[in-house]
Amino acid sequence: MGYPYQQIASKALKTMVLQKNERIFPYLPETYWYHPAKLKQMLDEYEFVFIKPDKGGGGGGAIRIKKWSDYEIVCHTLYSRKVLASSEVAGWIEKRLKPGKRYIMQQGIRLMKVQGRPFDLRIHMQKVGKEWTFSGICAKLAAPGKIVTNYCKGGQPYEAYKALLEISSYNQKRAKEIFVELYYLSKEIAKTLNSRFTGLKELGIDAGIDEQLRIWIFEVNTRPNFKMFRDLPSLHMYRRIKNIRYHRV
């Protein structure tokens, strides 16, 4: 069955809409259209930079560029890693960009780890009547050595609250605070995107947490897959999402 609701493919467009909300703005990594001169500037400011296709998902085509020394850069794709001289980087990247596709670049966020693996969170939001429901949250642990956490690239579903407890050194109050912050942020994101794109019904928000326990929003999917919820020890979120999707009122 085709997906019956409005979809917005462009990450740049969704980011621009979200940037206009001052409550959401601080959670967005700095984002620009890919441009080699701007990339150079960003590498002076940030530890690393992510380049991703504006349209397209599943972690496909993501590139991570990181300063290695004053004159060397480490370039990482999903399947390869190479150390290059600064002057070779733009050429190396351009060889990997697909013709006809636009690319964005984003301030890199150093993700917190669980079991030694970087992770981020997927939050599933669904519109029921006029209200947006927070219907599921799931951590995704990156497959060993991978630069993305996507389920289809070997990312492992993991209980979100357990991950939050682990990164806050089992401080339950702190873990709960992060959860509550994610909850209200997700509602605000859903309302903000929905006010501009009125046909949206479901959202899959990808949120990372850095070493200062700050939350960062990487992207918001408008056609989110929810298969990963099936791999969690409890199926209650999977069942809720499925029920709402197929029996929505």
Ligand SMILES: Nc1ncnc2c1ncn2[C@@H]1O[C@H](COP(=O)(O)OP(=O)(O)O)[C@@H](O)[C@H]1O
């Ligand atoms: N700015 C970033 N800093 C660190 N990791 C990132 C960044 N952007 C993306 N990632 C990683 O790559 C994954 C895929 O990126 P995302 O923006 O979700 O695009 P896609 O549409 O391919 O899923 C994220 O889930 C996250 O693990």
Ligand SMILES: [Mg+2]
């Ligand atoms: Mg994603």
